[in-house]
Amino acid sequence: MDTADLLERSYPGRRAELKRDIFRKALRLFNEQGIEATTIEMIRAECDTSVGAIYHHFGNKEGLVAALFFTALEDQARLRDAYLADATTTEEGVQALVYSYVDWVENQPEWARFQYHARYAVTRGPHKDELVERNKTRNLGLRTWLAESGRAAELNECPAELLPSLIVGQADSYCRAWLSGRVQGSPKAYRELLAQATWRSIRREPER
Amino acid sequence: MDTADLLERSYPGRRAELKRDIFRKALRLFNEQGIEATTIEMIRAECDTSVGAIYHHFGNKEGLVAALFFTALEDQARLRDAYLADATTTEEGVQALVYSYVDWVENQPEWARFQYHARYAVTRGPHKDELVERNKTRNLGLRTWLAESGRAAELNECPAELLPSLIVGQADSYCRAWLSGRVQGSPKAYRELLAQATWRSIRREPER
Amino acid sequence: MDTADLLERSYPGRRAELKRDIFRKALRLFNEQGIEATTIEMIRAECDTSVGAIYHHFGNKEGLVAALFFTALEDQARLRDAYLADATTTEEGVQALVYSYVDWVENQPEWARFQYHARYAVTRGPHKDELVERNKTRNLGLRTWLAESGRAAELNECPAELLPSLIVGQADSYCRAWLSGRVQGSPKAYRELLAQATWRSIRREPER
Amino acid sequence: MDTADLLERSYPGRRAELKRDIFRKALRLFNEQGIEATTIEMIRAECDTSVGAIYHHFGNKEGLVAALFFTALEDQARLRDAYLADATTTEEGVQALVYSYVDWVENQPEWARFQYHARYAVTRGPHKDELVERNKTRNLGLRTWLAESGRAAELNECPAELLPSLIVGQADSYCRAWLSGRVQGSPKAYRELLAQATWRSIRREPER
DNA sequence: AATGAATGAGCCTTCATTCAT
DNA sequence: GATGAATGAAGGCTCATTCAT
Numbered sequence: 001m002d003t004a005d006l007l008e009r010s011y012p013g014r015r016a017e018l019k020r021d022i023f024r025k026a027l028r029l030f031n032e033q034g035i036e037a038t039t040i041e042m043i044r045a046e047c048d049t050s051v052g053a054i055y056h057h058f059g060n061k062e063g064l065v066a067a068l069f070f071t072a073l074e075d076q077a078r079l080r081d082a083y084l085a086d087a088t089t090t091e092e093g094v095q096a097l098v099y100s101y102v103d104w105v106e107n108q109p110e111w112a113r114f115q116y117h118a119r120y121a122v123t124r125g126p127h128k129d130e131l132v133e134r135n136k137t138r139n140l141g142l143r144t145w146l147a148e149s150g151r152a153a154e155l156n157e158c159p160a161e162l163l164p165s166l167i168v169g170q171a172d173s174y175c176r177a178w179l180s181g182r183v184q185g186s187p188k189a190y191r192e193l194l195a196q197a198t199w200r201s202i203r204r205e206p207e208r
Numbered sequence: 209m210d211t212a213d214l215l216e217r218s219y220p221g222r223r224a225e226l227k228r229d230i231f232r233k234a235l236r237l238f239n240e241q242g243i244e245a246t247t248i249e250m251i252r253a254e255c256d257t258s259v260g261a262i263y264h265h266f267g268n269k270e271g272l273v274a275a276l277f278f279t280a281l282e283d284q285a286r287l288r289d290a291y292l293a294d295a296t297t298t299e300e301g302v303q304a305l306v307y308s309y310v311d312w313v314e315n316q317p318e319w320a321r322f323q324y325h326a327r328y329a330v331t332r333g334p335h336k337d338e339l340v341e342r343n344k345t346r347n348l349g350l351r352t353w354l355a356e357s358g359r360a361a362e363l364n365e366c367p368a369e370l371l372p373s374l375i376v377g378q379a380d381s382y383c384r385a386w387l388s389g390r391v392q393g394s395p396k397a398y399r400e401l402l403a404q405a406t407w408r409s410i411r412r413e414p415e416r
Numbered sequence: 417m418d419t420a421d422l423l424e425r426s427y428p429g430r431r432a433e434l435k436r437d438i439f440r441k442a443l444r445l446f447n448e449q450g451i452e453a454t455t456i457e458m459i460r461a462e463c464d465t466s467v468g469a470i471y472h473h474f475g476n477k478e479g480l481v482a483a484l485f486f487t488a489l490e491d492q493a494r495l496r497d498a499y500l501a502d503a504t505t506t507e508e509g510v511q512a513l514v515y516s517y518v519d520w521v522e523n524q525p526e527w528a529r530f531q532y533h534a535r536y537a538v539t540r541g542p543h544k545d546e547l548v549e550r551n552k553t554r555n556l557g558l559r560t561w562l563a564e565s566g567r568a569a570e571l572n573e574c575p576a577e578l579l580p581s582l583i584v585g586q587a588d589s590y591c592r593a594w595l596s597g598r599v600q601g602s603p604k605a606y607r608e609l610l611a612q613a614t615w616r617s618i619r620r621e622p623e624r
Numbered sequence: 625m626d627t628a629d630l631l632e633r634s635y636p637g638r639r640a641e642l643k644r645d646i647f648r649k650a651l652r653l654f655n656e657q658g659i660e661a662t663t664i665e666m667i668r669a670e671c672d673t674s675v676g677a678i679y680h681h682f683g684n685k686e687g688l689v690a691a692l693f694f695t696a697l698e699d700q701a702r703l704r705d706a707y708l709a710d711a712t713t714t715e716e717g718v719q720a721l722v723y724s725y726v727d728w729v730e731n732q733p734e735w736a737r738f739q740y741h742a743r744y745a746v747t748r749g750p751h752k753d754e755l756v757e758r759n760k761t762r763n764l765g766l767r768t769w770l771a772e773s774g775r776a777a778e779l780n781e782c783p784a785e786l787l788p789s790l791i792v793g794q795a796d797s798y799c800r801a802w803l804s805g806r807v808q809g810s811p812k813a814y815r816e817l818l819a820q821a822t823w824r825s826i827r828r829e830p831e832r
Numbered sequence: 833a834a835t836g837a838a839t840g841a842g843c844c845t846t847c848a849t850t851c852a853t
Numbered sequence: 854g855a856t857g858a859a860t861g862a863a864g865g866c867t868c869a870t871t872c873a874t
Contacts, residue, residue, distance in 0.1 A: 034332065036244045039847060050856045051849085061848065117328065123388075124242065156405075161391040162398055165381035166405055173377030174370060180331070183369040190370055197364075197374055201409035226837090247864060258839045263866070265837095434858095450748065452660045456844065466860045467845080473858095477844070536741065539804075540658065572821075577807040578814055581797035582821055589793030590786060596747075599785040606786055613780075613790055617825035663868060674835045675870085685869065 006108060010071050019057050022047050027068055031113050035065060035121055066127040069118040070134060072111040079104045081141045090154040091199055093145060098171050098195040102187040105175040113179050156204050166202050170194055214283050214316060227265050230255050235276055239321050243273060243329055274335035277326040278342060280319040287312045289349045298362040299407055301353060306379050306403040310395040313383040321387045364412050374410050378402055422491050422524060435473050438463050443484055447529050451481060451537055482543035485534040486550060488527040495520045497557045506570040507615055509561060514587050514611040518603040521591040529595050572620050582618050586610055630732060634695050643681050646671050651692055655737050659689060659745055690751040693742040694758060696735040703728045705765045714778040715823055717769060722795050722819040726811040729799040737803050780828050790826050794818055 007020045025046040029038045040061060044051050058064040083096035083103075105112040122131055146163075158166065171194045177183045187194075233254040237246045248269060252259050266272040291304035291311075313320040330339055354371075366374065379402045385391045395402075441462040445454045456477060460467050474480040499512035499519075521528040538547055562579075574582065587610045593599045603610075631644045649670040653662045664685060668675050682688040707720035707727075729736040746755055770787075782790065795818045801807045811818075 034328075040849085041847075044857095052851090052856050053854080055849075056854070120242070120325065158401055158405075159393060159398070161385075161393055162382060162401060165385060166378050166402075169378035169381030170374050170409070171377070173373035173380055177369075177373060185367060185369055190367070193366055193370060194374075197366075197409035200413075201378070201405035205408075248866080249864080259866080260839050260868085261837075264839095269865070450744075455842080457842090468847085468860050469858075471845070472860095533744065536658070574817055574821075575809060575814070577801075577809055578798060578817060581801060582794050582818075585794035585797030586790050586825070587793070589789035589796055593785075593789060601783060601785055606783070609782055609786060610790075613782075613825035616829075617794070617821035621824075664870085665868075668836095676835050676872090677833080679870075680833065 006071070006075055006111065010075070018047070018049065018053065022049070022054060022057060022064070023068060023071075026064055027110055027114055030065070030068070030118070031110055035117060062121075062125045062127065065118055066122050066125065066130070068114060069122045070130075072108070072115040072118075073134070074138060075108065075111065076101075076104045076115070077138045077141075084141060084145055087145075090151055091203070094167060094199050094202070095195045097142075097167055098198055099191050101168055101171045102175065102191045102194060105179070106186060106188045109179060112175065116176065116179070154204055155202050158202070163202070167198055170197055214279070214319065226255070226257060226261060230257070230262055230265065230272070231276060231279070234272055235318055235322055238273070238276070238326070239318055243325055270329070270333045270335065273326055274330050274333065274338070276322060277330045278338075280316070280323040280326075281342070282346060283316065283319065284309075284312050284323070285346045285349075292349065292353055295353075298359055299411070302375060302407050302410070303403045305375055306406055307399050309376055309379045310383065310399045310402060313387070314394060314396045317387060320383065324384065324387070362412055363410050366410070371410070375406055378405055422487070422527065434463070434465060434469060438465070438470055438473065438480070439484060439487070442480055443526055443530055446481070446484070446534070447526055451533055478537070478541045478543065481534055482538050482541065482546070484530060485538045486546075488524070488531040488534075489550070490554060491524065491527065492517075492520045492531070493554045493557075500557065500561055503561075506567055507619070510583060510615050510618070511611045513583055514614055515607050517584055517587045518591065518607045518610060521595070522602060522604045525595060528591065532592065532595070570620055571618050574618070579618070583614055586613060630695070630699055630735065634699065642671070642673065642677065646673070646678060646681060646688070647692060647695070650688055651734055651738055654689070654692070654742070655734055659741060686745075686749045686751065689742055690746050690749065690754070692738060693746045694754075696732070696739040696742075697758070698762060699732065699735065700725075700728045700739070701762045701765075708765060708769055711769075714775055715827070718791060718823050718826070719819045721766075721791055722822055723815050725792055725795045726799065726815045726818060729803070730810060730812045733803060736799065740800065740803070778828055779826050782826070787826070791822055794821060 007023055011020050011023070022043065026038070026043050029042055029046060033042070040051055040054060043054060043064075047054075054064070058067060080097065080100040083100040084093060087093040087096040122128065155163075171187070171191075174183070174190065174194065175187050178185070178187050230251065234246070234251045237250055237254060240246075241250070248259055248262060251262060251272075255262075262272070266275055288305065288308040291308035292301060295301040295304040330336065363371075379395070379399075382391070382398065382402065383395050386393070386395050438459065442454070442459050445458055445462060449458070456467055456470060459470060459480075463470075470480070474483055496513065496516040499516040500509060503509040503512040538544065571579075587603070587607075590599070590606065590610065591603050594601070594603050631647055635644050635647070646667065650662070650667050653666055653670060657666070664675055664678060667678060667688075671678075678688070682691060704721065704724040707724035708717060711717040711720040746752065779787075795811070795815075798807070798814065798818065799811050802809075802811050
């Protein structure tokens with residue numbers, strides 16, 4: 001599954017063709033040049049359209065960035081929820097979170113890269129409220145799963161606010177390194193190692 | 209130890225007073241407004257100096273960002289190496305890495321926050337070569353420690369490129385969350401939990 | 417024929433009205449204040465437009481200077497080729513070159529003055545290659561005429577690279593003096609004297 | 625005779641060493657980079673001195689340009705007057721003017737090149753009155769020679785304001801072409817051809 | 833005489849956005 | 854819906870010049 005599929009999934013139909021084209025090209029430019037360094041004119045040139053058309057579809061530059069960002073977040077959550085649905089035990093659930101994270105980044109490296117850089121801009125921009133709103137809805141499934149009875153018994157005691165970092169921190173760290181080219185090995189190739197390490201670090205250890 | 213101390217350490221002497229003042233104020237503005245959104249004029253006004261003086265000392269905006277960034281990296285490495293020097297066992301070494309990371313972020317939250325955002329800019333800007341160069345020298349101590357005989361025997365087998373993410377990923381993730389205000393608990397308060405989790409995830413487990 | 421005509425000839429049509437206006441006003445300012453001393457803001461104020469419009473049409477200041485310069489060169493060549501077309505003998509050809517040079521400078525003193533000062537800037541700027549290119553095409557007619565059979569027999573032997581200076585040097589020198597106000601007499605009033613002097617200096621003299 | 629000699633001649637003595645060094649290096653920079661594009665800082669770096677020292681010796685940038693310009697003009701006039709002193713006939717005088725012009729440009733190409741570009745700046749700057757003043761004194765010898773009885777009888781009738789261009793126009797034109805690299809042949813190699821052409825163009829022709 | 837940090841007016845240029853066609 | 858010329862606020866940066874040391 002590649003970028004085109006992701007877009008077709010998010011914005012289906014023939015009418016939205018130009019919109020999807022702008023999305024695709026803007027995503028590439030934002031990653032290659034940086035969000036601030038990418039001008040509307042560059043996007044216009046790449047898409048062979050007019051600045052007016054871009055403003056017609058996305059309102060303004062921040063609107064385009066936010067739209068891309070939300071698309072990325074929601075696609076990532078979609079995969080996570082799909083993996084989580086198949087997990088029965090707590091260990092399988094943790095594995096699902098690590099696998100889905102790693103797999104999504106490797107399948108959608110452009111969207112992943114963009115998401116890392118765009119979060120800062122969107123968090124401060126006029127769409128920050130919409131972001132908070134969407135975060136809530138999007139993470140409902142995850143919170144439900146975490147809250148299921150019996151979880152606490154299988155995990156080492158630890159503050160709730162620490163848990164997300166313990167679960168996804170190592171995978172996240174490696175994915176960032178891979179996206180920035182500091183390491184070569186594909187995240188997917190290490191997903192078992194990452195999931196096992198994570199599980200060892202948070203499971204409740206048997207009493208001696 | 210606060211920001212002023214860090215600066216006095218990096219740029220000692222009376223002559224460098226203005227330079228240190230620009231540093232301090234620019235750091236704050238970059239964090240508050242964002243690097244791109246902070247203008248030279250804002251810094252000038254804050255320091256009650258002239259644009260010429262800023263350019264005289266740092267060449268240009270990118271030079272100022274790079275100087276701040278290198279200062280942060282080197283101060284962070286200084287603490288890491290100090291902690292590492294006291295570690296004897298491998299477990300203590302891993303603990304030193306986690307503790308120094310967490311402690312530095314909490315002691316220098318402004319520098320830490322800046323460093324996260326500035327890396328992207330410096331990596332792409334005209335100081336990228338200097339960054340690579342400095343990275344090499346700065347991390348010599350760490351690489352030496354990691355290469356010491358006996359390490360492999362105490363750690364679970366894993367690719368070398370994966371190890372840094374396993375060691376520092378969880379702490380890094382939590383520090384980012386704390387700096388951005390998504391969590392409240394101080395990183396230092398969790399440093400034992402983080403170090404233990406890390407160690408459990410990478411130590412070589414006894415054969416059953 | 418004045419500056420307005422020259423421009424209407426070079427950039428015809430109603431759409432180009434603003435472009436022509438910028439041209440006209442910029443030419444005057446460049447001559448009055450000097451090219452370097454003329455700021456985009458001065459041109460903007462004079463044309464009652466926006467800086468953006470100037471950049472939209474000419475790219476940047478160097479682009480505007482180059483556009484003016486090429487317009488001058490091409491208009492001058494147009495007149496030269498027209499005069500040359502009517503010449504049959506070699507003497508008439510030389511006369512055509514001197515007359516057209518002198519007449520053009522007097523008819524278009526602003527363009528002539530500008531051309532003298534802009535050559536230096538364009539030769540060193542980013543349009544230098546375009547200049548070389550255009551020089552070739554523009555001087556095709558002249559080179560053809562000079563190469564016609566029989567020329568050598570009517571002229572004193574002299575190196576080819578010296579000939580242009582012999583033909584146009586005196587007229588050029590006087591035109592510069594006139595444009596800078598060092599002399600009063602109109603170049604056109606002296607065009608016969610200049611052409612005769614030139615012809616005497618290069619014609620093949622009868623054997624004694 | 626080269627640039628160093630010219631300077632030793634104009635500013636003799638040991639104390640003036642730094643002054644001469646600034647002169648030499650500034651001349652080169654002005655020619656290589658252009659007068660406006662050369663900054664005081666560039667000159668300072670080249671001379672390994674301080675900006676203060678430059679201002680101490682020349683007042684300001686315009687003062688430095690003017691000092692260089694006057695040095696060039698006066699050296700050129702010195703050679704011209706020396707050549708003229710040896711001429712007895714009118715033809716020899718014209719020859720002396722052409723030869724001295726050509727020889728000086730070839731002996732002092734840097735000063736010649738500079739003089740062409742600096743005239744414009746000095747003519748408009750605060751030293752313009754000094755220029756007019758100096759022109760008068762400097763050209764006394766030339767005007768005396770031109771006014772000597774009998775000249776008119778040997779020259780074709782022509783307006784006085786036209787004569788300088790007739791005499792020096794061709795040589796000047798070729799020298800400019802040579803300095804700008806448009807032609808290769810050394811001016812000196814063509815000095816006889818140039819002087820002869822000039823003489824044929826202005827001498828009084830025998831009645832038929 | 834020499835130094836060089838400091839000044840600050842002013843320059844060129846960019847670019848998100850608008851709006852008449 | 855589409856176009857792209859026009860807008861103009863604002864930014865980074867330069868550089869001649871000054872002056873305290």
